[in-house]
Structure formats: C-alpha cells, structure tokens
Amino acid sequence: MLVALFAATTANAQETIVKYLSGTDKEHTVNWNFYCTDGRNSGQWTTIPVPSNWELQGFGTYNYGLDPDSIRGKEKGIYRYSFNVPKDWKKKQINIVFEGSMTDTEVKINGQSAGPVHQGAFYQFKYNITRLLKFGSENQLEVTVSKHSTNESVNEAERHADYWIFGGIFRPVYLEALPQQHIVRTTIDAKQNGNFTANVYLSDVKNGDEITAQILNSANQPVDEAFSVPVTKGKSDVRLTTHLENPKPWTPEFPNLYKVVFELNKNQEVIHRVEQKFGFRTVELRPHDGIYVNGIKVKFKGVNRHSFWPNSGRTTSKKLSIRDVKLMKQMNMNAVRMSHYPPDPHFLDVCDSLGLFVLDELAGWQSAYDTQVGTKLVEEMVNRDVNHPSIVIWDNGNEGGWNTALDNLFLIFDPQHRPVIHPGQLFQHTDNRHYIDYDYGAGTFFHGNEIFFPTEFLHGLYDGGAGAGLEDYWNLLWHNPLSAGGFIWDFSDEAVVRTDKDNELDTDGSHAADGILGPYREKEASFYSIREIWSPVFFEKRIITPQFNGQFHIENRYSYTNLSQCKVDWKWVKLPPVTGGMQETIASGEKEMPAISPGNNGVLSIDVPGNFHKADVLYLTVIDPHGKKINTWSWPVKTPAEITAAMLPPEGKQLINVDEKDTILEVTSGKMEFEFSKTTGYLGKVISDGTEIPFNDGPILSGPKPTFKSVSYHPTEDGMVIEAKYANRFRELKWTVMKNGLLKLESSFYPPHESNFMGISFYFPEDRVTGMTWMGYGPYRVWKNRMKGNTLAVWHSSYNNTITGETYQYPEFKGYHKDFYWASIETTNKDFSILCASPDIFLRMFTPEPPHGAFNDNTAPAFPKGNISFMHAISPIGTKFKKPEQLGPMGQPSKFDNQRHEYFKSLILYFDFR
Template structure:
C-alpha cells in the first residue's frame, strides 16, 4: 500500500531515531559525542516550568506556567476523564506550550534533533514559528524531529507545542483513549535536544545470544566520508570481552552489520541479570567520527511449539503482574526512582516478570528491569480497539526502535483484548533483530493461548485441555480485596505442574486511583474501575501482597507438623530456574510467645546441592531445648541477599499456651441460682447470666462494670436445638451444661465457671449441611467501643478460605480501623475480617477489655464484618451474624469477574459428613474467657 509522504517521513524518522538517552557517546573518545540538552525536567520529580495555556476546563483561557513533564489534569487544568466515559462527557481540551531555550554556538555544523519521550495525544511542534514536521499521533511513543535548519545557534529559540488530548485520528482514540484506565493530556515524559555529528550512528540494534554470538545492526545517517564501524564488547565493570571487530562501509551505505562471538559469556536471566555493553565507533580514514555505547544482555528466547517458552535453553514459568505507568499525584508522569521502587516491589513478591499494560513504559522502567532482573512483555497500545495501519505502522516502529535492546524484553504484545491489528504483525517479525515471540493478549494466536480470566482448569480443547502453550496474560482480576492472592495457590500449583503452562500475569500491580486536585487531593477510583491492585494507589501493601510472596516463593516447603520427633529437616522443592538453593542463605529463629515473652534464639540452616527443579532436605541446626519455644521461623535469602520469605511453624499448640494463661483458683466457690428466666453464676464479684429459654449468654458483670459480650453461642448456620440447662458442681467450679433435642446440630455446650472469674466454654456441634459456607459460633459485642486488639495467632493480615498464605504466627497488635479495601481512607492491615490459627485475643475497648484464650488449633477468629463497596461484584464474601465468631470454616472471596467457586478447590464450600450425628465427628471449640477484670 502506498503511504502518504508525511507517513513515509515519520516511518523513516522512527527507524532512524537513536534510542534517546541510551545512545550516549563514550566520553573518553576524541570523536564528536552525542550531546544531550534537556528542555524539560528528567521526570516527575525534576521538572521545568514552561508557559502554558489550556483551552477548556479548569484554569483555562489564560497563559500561566506548568511543570514539564506532567499531565495537566494533575496540575489543576482541563477535565478529568476515565476511559469509559461517554464521548459527550469527555474533555477535548488542548494544551499550548511555549519555552525559550538557547542552543550552544558550538553546536553549529551538527545535526540537532528534538526528542519527545511521550506526549498525550496529538502533538504539533514549532521551532521559531516554523513547523518541525508532521503532527505526531499516539501517546506513549518516543518521536523525534530534525530541527537543525530551524535553529538560531548561540541565541534564544522559541519552542511551541500544541497538544490535543483527544486525537484527530479515531483509531488512536479507540486504542488509547477508551481503555479501562484514566486518560490524561500533556507532555508527560522528558523533552530534550540531541546534537550529533553530521555523519553519525543514527540507531543500533543488538542481539546477544546465549551461545555468545553477538550481532549489531548499525543504521547510519549518511556515509560520505565514513568507511568503517568498529566495536568492542565490555563487561559492566569495564573489562574487555573478546576482541574488537568491525565492518567496512561504502559511500551511500545506510546499514552496517557487525558480528563476533564471546566465549562462555555470563547470561542474562531474571535471577542473574548479567549485562554487557558494546562500544561502537564510526570512522573515516581511521579517525573516529562518532562513538556510542549500548547496554545489552546475552540471552536466547525460544518458543517450542506445544511445549513452552525457553530462556537460555531452560523452560520458564512466568510469575508476572500487569503494571500501569501511574502515580496518583502525577498520573502517567513518572521518574526513575518510582520505576526502581516498582521493580523492587514486584521482585519482592517473588515475581520474575511484568507485562506493560497497555502501552510501552518509560525507558527508566525498562532499565530497572534490565539491571534488577524482570522479564518484560512490551505492548503496543490497543484496548478492545486497534490503531489503523498507517498510524500503527509508525508507532510499532517507534516502539521497537526505542526498546529493542533491552534484554528484559522477551515478548512483544500487539494490542490487548481485541485491540489487535493483524496488519501490524509483520513489523515485529521484520524489525526486531532478536526475533522475539509475538502474542495477541486475550487471543489464541500463533503458538499461544493467552485467554484472560479463565476459570480453574477451564477448557474445551483450549487452555490446559488444548495443545497451545497456556499463557494467560491476565488472570485473577483484582478488585478491592478479591482476586490476586485469593485462589493463586490453586492456580499456581496447577500451572506449575502442567507442562503446557507457561505461567501468567495477575491483574494488576497497583490501584489506579487519582489524587483529584479539584477534590482536595482525595483519591478517585472511578467507582470500581480502578481499585484492582495488589497494592494501593500510593503502594500501600494489601494482604494479597504477602500471599503472592509466599505462593510464588522459589523455595517450596513440603507440608510438615513439628512433633517431638522433629529433627530439624525440611523437604523443599527448588522452584528457581537458574539458581541452586546452595547459592541462597537460610536462617532460623525460635521464639516464645506466651505471656508476651519474646525470648528468641537464632541459628544456621544447612543447605545441600538442590538444583533447580529438584527436591532435597535442608536442616535447621536446632538447640537441644527447641521444644521449649512456641514457634519456629525459617527465613530464606536469595543469591543477592534479598529476603525470599519467612515461614513459621507452631511448636506449642494453643492448648499448651492456654494452660499457662488460664487461672482457675479463687477465694470462694462458685454459686449458681435461677432467677427471672436466667441461670446466674457468681464467682466473687463476677456475675454471668444465661437465658433459660434460648440457651444464650446474656450478661457479664464484675466489680468494674459490664463486659458487653452476649447473645451466644449461636451457630453460624442452623439451630442448636436447645432444650434446657443442667448444672453440676466440680469442686469449687460450677458447670452449666445445655441439653439439646435428639439429633440436633449442637451435641454439647458446657460453661465451666472458675472461682478466679475465668470461664471455660466447650461446644461440640455439626455443620448444618454436607456443603456449607460457614462453620462456627457467634457472639454479639459492640464494635463502637473497640479501640484495638492484641492477639497471638496468624497475622497481621486477615485471611479468606482461598487466601490462607502470607500470614505469620506471632504476637500482634493492631489499632481499630474501618478500612474498606481499595476505597476511601486506606489503613492496612485491615482490622475487621477472619484471622487464622487463633491462640488468644484481647480486645481493648473504651471500657473493660475482653480476653479470650483458645484451646484448639485451626480455629478462626471472625472480628466483626468488614465494610464492602456498594458494587463489590464477587468480592463481598458471606459473613456470619453477630460480631465475634470462633470458627472452623470461613468464606472464600472472588474476583471482579469470577465467583469464588469457579476459582479452584479452595473456593468451594466446606464439605463435612457427620456420619448421622456420630459424636466422634462433632466439631469441637473450647474457649476460655477472662471475666475477672484483672
């Protein structure tokens, strides 16, 4: 197809563009360098004020200033819009920019480019009143103009930029501006000048294979005098790698190909991100004309049909997340510090990959992935709609030219969820020297099935029941506290074991809530569209963060209980791809938790040769008295001394701790009387009453006043079948025992009141049905008086039935909060919800505290009912009645697009068969309450 002249020119510029900041001249050379002069700041943390005029919306119709780079909505201009907004509600304002700059006089005689790393959306550039070139369309792509002939050297120059938030090209609006994310306007990435020799290296693409074979494709601006390109590879600490190599060029040549081989190079992997640099010199009759350098990594990406994705010959499972370039206070304007922090957080969750959603990221984010080790899926924009072929061809060329040398990029994405223009596929195949695989996220395309939001083990000749490589580029769609960590263990164990699975990518890294300048910087999630993250908008860590960290830990512990026969051995599976576990470091700690005693001891762990993909035993070198402690912690550190995870195992069970906490002795025996439909037990100044008709606790009082625990125990599901109370004495104690109807759900309820004012409650019961949602007992307690909780058990985060990992056995303290995950004022960890493996708890209130000690293992504490959104989809799980519950079975949580029962075995209802009310199978909860007021 014949293209218009302006399109041809832009395509040529995209190919000729020297990959911005990466093409920096080697300073020690006598050759002319590529010099950079920033006109804007370098990021959202270092900006430069330009003159600015907004044509509509807030603060429009007047000239003022704006920091560049930035999105103008976040600076108080124009109109906020989410991509789902109706066209009639969209802000279609323009931003007019002016900036005066001086070009050094000694730049005369060179080629001067102006480079825009990213501008939203249509961008027209003038220098000194003259057009720099054709309008650029497309928000997330680096573009450049040769402005040599428009400049006044050694004098002031005027830059004028007109940015249209809404594109004149409808395909651009469809691909970028109607996506499921916030849409902004403005010059949001840096702008700078490049000064190059007239004859220069315009662009270089490199390919370093795992074999050590290296190829460089060098594009030349002109070749009238230059006759040779030489190259030398270096390690990152400056040592030569192999010998110099070169290629001759003839007058008029536009491309030079250089090749060499390095013996046994250190390879780039996400576990060991080894990199090299190549220094390329353009020469004319032996004299250097232009010198540049480029960083790269030796690595080979290979797709084996009906098998999997291989990196350096090793089959890979991707543990990935989708990531927007976003910060609440700056929109899409980012900076290097934020990029590094994002990569560090992603790696801290034991992920090895990240998918760009849904556009190419900042260069500094890719640099961080290169150096810290994350595999990247780099994506051409397109959300349900695609760029047309003319504009799309320009943009895909710009993306590949800008990003092609990053070793972290292992796969290209052409659009997302239907936003695929098949006519653009050939550009990826033809322009990428490294020949990376190409996918269409959400489609079955080439060797891949990348369907999104699949149910567990879903498929009809697709997914894991088909023959394609299964590679969901979005799964477990987060919303509020649902998805993400919830059900991940089920999915991941299936993915890990299945040979056709290449892993997948969670949706999404962070809530994309905007700090609205027009609403006192309050966070706007556009309803339920944006609170999808593992972390909050300002990267507050939600519970799923630690669940993912444990589930995706490359050290996988075989389930084990610590009994008296424990010898310190743990069987572990090495789920790394390139790291032997003996390259990692493990430590252990023993701690005592009862009575607030934090006595600890630490020690070493012996780790033998456990190669990737194999299983072996590690040994904690425990002291002889290890059984005196409450809990054993094992911490693993990777080869770079970063913590992988800390696991905990109980040594003493709740019953052992209860023996040390519960006091029975008092000054006088307990008395019981029946009065006004109440059974009243008295122990000193402690008075406890139970209703003779309902069988429920009515009131607790001591010398200091009331403890407002009441209305229990009530079964979470079903009726107890209470008939009457019977009482008996056991020494100085008084037992108040319930009698139930034959074959009722409740088989036993006994309250034992001790002279000390402590009370023991034992309940034996059956769940209501074979399949049931909630299993346990409830009490009432006024949430309004609660200030904090101290507890021993798993924490500090709450759990769901299908999100049990990511918590640690310890003694915890937490202030009350009413956080609704992902909405309003965020305080994490949330206060209300389910907590696993309860040992003891103490509710601190505005009155007397409530202390409860549990005698059973695997009991959940239900702490009030969390506040859920009015539009929660599947993320408002069922909760029992009452306020406090002690439970054997809790509810799972779903995702934005899936009910919990569709997400694997852990999302199913509890299944329990009582063998026709055989007492042997009754569930047992024994609790001790301290009503003494001490």
C-alpha cells in the same frame, strides 16, 4: 592492537550531547507557559510543570477511558518555551525528542513546523530541527497537544480504554546534538551462546569511514578484542559480528549486563561514539511445548503494571521504577507485562539491571490502530526498546486490539525475532485468553495442546487482591507442562488525586481498584500471599511433633539457580504471653541450602536443639544469592491447648453463688457476675467489678438454628457448670464459671453438610473496640482461598474500618484471623482476653464494610450472625468477574460429613473478663 587503538581514541570521541528542555521526571520539572482550551482554568495563559499531565495540575477535565463520548475530554493544551542553542552546535544535527505526549502533538520551532503531527501517546518521537534554529540566541518552542486525536483509531486504541485518560506532555523533552556524520541507532542480537550481531544505522557517512565496536563487562573492562567493519559513502547501515566465549547470560535470577561501545571513525579519528547496554540471552517459543529463555522452559510469575502515580498520573520517575521492580521481586515475581502501552525507558533499564522478564505492549484496548499509524508506532516502539534483554515478548495490542497487519513488523524491526502474541487471544501457539475459570475447557487451556499463557488472570479487585485463588491456579499452572505461567491483574490501584474534588483519591468506582498494592504502594494481604505461593523454594506441609528431626522436604522452583547458592536462617522462638513481654530466641543458626538443581526435590535439614520443646514457633527465612529475603515461614511448636494451659491463672478459691430467676441464671465468682438465659443457654451479661462488659448473646451457631430443650447447673471442683441441652445441631454446650473468675466454654456441634462458614458467634459493640493483641497467623486477615502469606507471632492491631481498595490503612482490622491462640481485646471501658485451647480456629473480629463501588457481591462475602466469632470454616472471596467457586477447590463452600453421628466440631474457649 585493536584493543589499544580503541582505548586511545575513546578519549577524543564525540558523544551525543543531550540538553533537557523539560524536567527529567515527576520530581524534577521545568515550568513552561501554558494555555488550556477547555475545562478548569482554561482560556488564560499561565504556567505548567513539564513533564506532567495537565489534569493533575488543575487544568481541563478528568476522564476515565470508559466515559461516553459526550463527556470525554477533548481539550487542547498549548505550550510555549524559550531556549538557547550554543553557537558551537551550528555544525551538528539537532533533534528535538519527545518521550511521550498525550495525544496528537504538533511542534513548531520559531513559528515553523518541525514536521507532521505525531499521533499516539506512549511513543518516543523526534524531529530534526537543525534548519529551524537560531544558534547562539533564543529560540521559541510551541507545542499544541490535543487530548483527543483526529485519528479515530488512535482514540479507539488508546483512549476508549479501561484506565484513566490524561492530556499533556507527560514524559521528558530534550535536544540531542549529533555530529553530521553519526550513528542513528543500533539493534543488537546477543545470543546465550556468545554469538553477537549488531546492526548499526548511520547518517551522512563518507568514504573511508569505519565502525568499531568493543564489548565491556559490568566493570567497564574489555572482554574481547575490538571488532570493526568498513563503511562506504551512502551506506545507511552496517552489520558487525563477533563471538564471546562463555559469556554470563542474562536472566531475571542473574541479570548479567554487558556494554558495547560503537565508534564511527574517519582516518582513525572518532567522529561519534555511542554506548549501549545489553545482555546475552536467547528466547524461543516452541509450539506445543513452552517458552524457553536460554534453553530453559520458563514459568512466568508476572503482574500487569500501569505507568502511574496518584498525584502525577502517567508522569513517573526512575526512583519509582526502582521501587516498583523491587516490590515485584519481593513478591518473587520474575516477569511484568506493560499494560497497555510501552513504559518509560527507565522502567525497562531497571528491569534489565534488577532482573524481570518483560512483555512490551503496543496500545490497543479492545480496538486497534489502523495500519498507517500503527506501522509508525510499532517502529517507534521497537526501535526504542529493542536492545533491552529484559524484553522477551512483544504484545500486539490487547483484548481485541490486534491489527494483524502489524504482526510481521515486529520481526522486521527486531533482529532477535522475539515472539509476538495477542493478549487475550489464542495466537501463534500461545493461548493468552483472560480470566478463565479454574480448570476450564474441553480441548482448551489446561486440557488443550497449545501453550497456556494467560496475560491477565485473577483480577485483583478490592480484597480479592489476586492472592485469593492463586494457590489453586498456580498448582495447575506449575504442574502442567504446557503452561508458561501467567500475569495477575494488576500491580497497584490506579487511584488518581482529584484536584477538582479536594484531592480525594478516585478509582472510578470498581474500574481501577485492581491492585495487589494501594495507589501509593500500600501492601495489601495478597502481597504476602503471592510472595509465599510464588516462592522459588517450596516447602511441603510439615507438622512439628515431639519426634521432629529437623528435616523438611523442599522443591527448587527456580529456573536458573541451584539452591546451594541460597542460605537459610532458622530461629526457635518463645513468644511473649498475653500479659506482655519480649520474645525469647531459644536457638538459631544459618547454613547454605542443600544442592538441589532447578525443578528437583530434596531435603533441608536444620539443627534441632535438645530444648526445642520450650519454643512456641520455628521460623525459617531463605535468603537468595543476592542477599535478598525470599520469604519467612513459621511452624507452631506448641498446640493451642499447651499455650492455653501455660497461660491460665492459678486455680481460684472463690465461692460461687447461683441465683435462679424466671428466665436467667445469675452466677457470681468473686467480683465477676454472669447471666445465662434459661430459654436459650446463651451468655446474657458479664459484669466485672461493677462494670458491665457487653459481650453477650452467644454462642450463636452458624447455619440452621438449634432447637433448645433445657438448662441445668451443678458444681464441680473447678467451679459451677451451666449446661444447655438441644434437640439438634448442638451436641454439647457447657459453661463453667471458674473459681478464679474465668469463664470456660466447651461446645461441640454437627455442622451442615455444606456451608460457607461453620462456628459460633457473640455480639460486642464495635464502637467500643480500639484494638487487639493476639497470637496467631498475622498481621493480615485471611479468606478460605487466601490462607498463605501470614506469620505465626504475637501481633497488635489498632481498630480501623478499612475498605480494601477504597481506603488504604493496612492491615485491615476486621475479618478472619487464622489459627487463633489467644487475644486481648482493647476497649473504651474494660479490656478482656480470650484463650483458645482448640486447634485450627479462626477468630472473626466484626464484618468488613462492603466496597461502595462494587457492582456485585463477589468481593463481599457473607458473614455469620454476631460480630465476634470462633470459626472452624470461613468464606472464600471472589474477584471482579468470578465468584469464588469458579476460582478452584479452595473457593468452594466447606463440606462436612454429617451423616455419621460421631463426626462433630468441638471448641474450648476461656474468657477472662477480670
């Protein structure tokens, strides 16, 4: 009976009417009249799009939050806008709503104050302006926004912060028209077990009123009978409860949403109707144990995110929110922290629908709001956001911005009593301290007895990018039962378009170049490293041998998904040779993953064709239950020696001549001429068919300089061997000028016991290189502590001089490339190729330019001499605050047992300069 009555009355329900005065987002704005008091284009009336930050529109002064008070912008913006209100709204209550205005905001309607000045930039506030309006005619809105607050605690919490500080009405402004008797707001507590409680807050109710509710599924179908409670006159809130059998719970892996429709009824007539999406979800913080969602202990794989876009500042859009959440999901993240203020409502909507845990944060960067203004802002924040199932934790400030008098307010306004934490502090049994060293502390962090939950770690400045060191950190976090995971700093570079500086992108030096992504969401290498490290399907190390049986040992690192709900695609692929061509698929297939429950291990078996040895690489791609790619892994089938042997040209028959001079040996093979130094054993000159190729002065050995003894030469079946002898370091250095015109290098050496890099180098003019095609793991460069994320394939890169975090052409050309098989170097005069017959060699192509804004060398590791290198070991990279050795074992220098004479490093290369 109740279901039928509910359906019948819904058609006549009075909805809340929303009329936008501004635009809805950064792409849809409305011009208002505007006057800026100071800075650029001040002192004159003009127009400005709303919503926006006025600095991005050419007004006022750009300020980074760490600017001293003497230059911090204190301008005001005066806005005026005319609007009409329909006559038939006269019997309604009309509110004007501001979703965000930076910072102090004074509102007048038709010259009269709408209410007290609002202080606090990132919070939704509203005024009842019914008494001030002219119905059926034009009304004048005047808004004065002060960039600098008169409340110093607001300035300290929001504006003396490590991010860009803007001014203006940066989120939408609208009117909402409500019946005089109406539902003000609702708060929902829907547990995973199906228990549902809603507090409904009311205005101006009369005797005989009733609140009715109905829960609907995602298809808008009722899932149970409607339920109701009576309301008596003067009652400001009521509570409704019900129980739903076997609801689909909300998780990031399966973000099941429901909708509840509330109706305020009078004599079976609907007076007001409100809809609210929600999810059935239970959050618990169990001291000395972990954070549980729906009874499952969670490892948060999260990132910090600012509400930001380069040419619109804090004004964003739902389209951007969808893009950002999808990028996080592509990195296999399950969580996001709102740094350092509440986000746009649409961002939380997207987290609800696509699935991310959210830490929602009250502003307070190293300073807190006072209790008076903080109380109001906590209420505004929680009342706006309380029903989002994605929000699982409230953050009271950040890094010292904690007013402890506000902690209990979150629990008062939130019926779910979600945990409250202090980011950057040990509080309420969660150790949230930031940027700790790997495996740090005695009795704390990994060695303590509280839940370890860093809300910022691995600062992603420049090419540290947050991927460097993550594998080490995550191994500790994943295997420590008291770890709840953590949050990388941060999502994207906060580079603002400087309309006062010819639209250049500005990160304020090293302050805001912190992202995994560039400002326009350009993917840095760390994007793919994080994607693999945080994959919910973990593969143990496996080498494809001739006896390979198709089995991989895997672990299910999901929280709520059985791997049988996923699929795996595999391909056995033959890659194109250096001379070009198309790759060939030898065999492929798809199947469901084995049934492995979360946290458990098992075996994945794929088909192995009888001719699998013809392939060069095996690719496995795992697809999640929603059809999205988790990651693609690649395993080499052939060794570099096998690839090289297949690519070498036929044996030549050219005569080889040697001309011995005072300090050089000149060796010719057909149209090829080579010069070798008789005083070093190094290659001195290459001439191909009369054209000099300036690849020379090597192999320079990294580390201490070897002591040269002599050079000799003798013919062999392959050609002419030039052999150098040394008293130390080099065990062997042998050149072979081959009868087919190639130059072969065989070298072996004794590395130092400890070094940041080990290998040999040559010189080549950087300004002559235009690009390269190579086979190896790409397309991004690697560091010793950031190896994962690339794929074995044939890649092409055009030359660039990208400085990660300061210029944004990715992937970067310069740096180290992993497991190099061969490369064709493209130059302005004559291209040449290099084949590598040795395993585990890194190709170094030039030295990346250090970031101009860096204040230390943590993110600019040293490189060996020369500029084209073949390395057995390479440098790690650090972060903004940490040297690489503080980030874990992979950040340590490479070590080698050089105490025994039979231990050495060897390398075989072929150079084709023809």
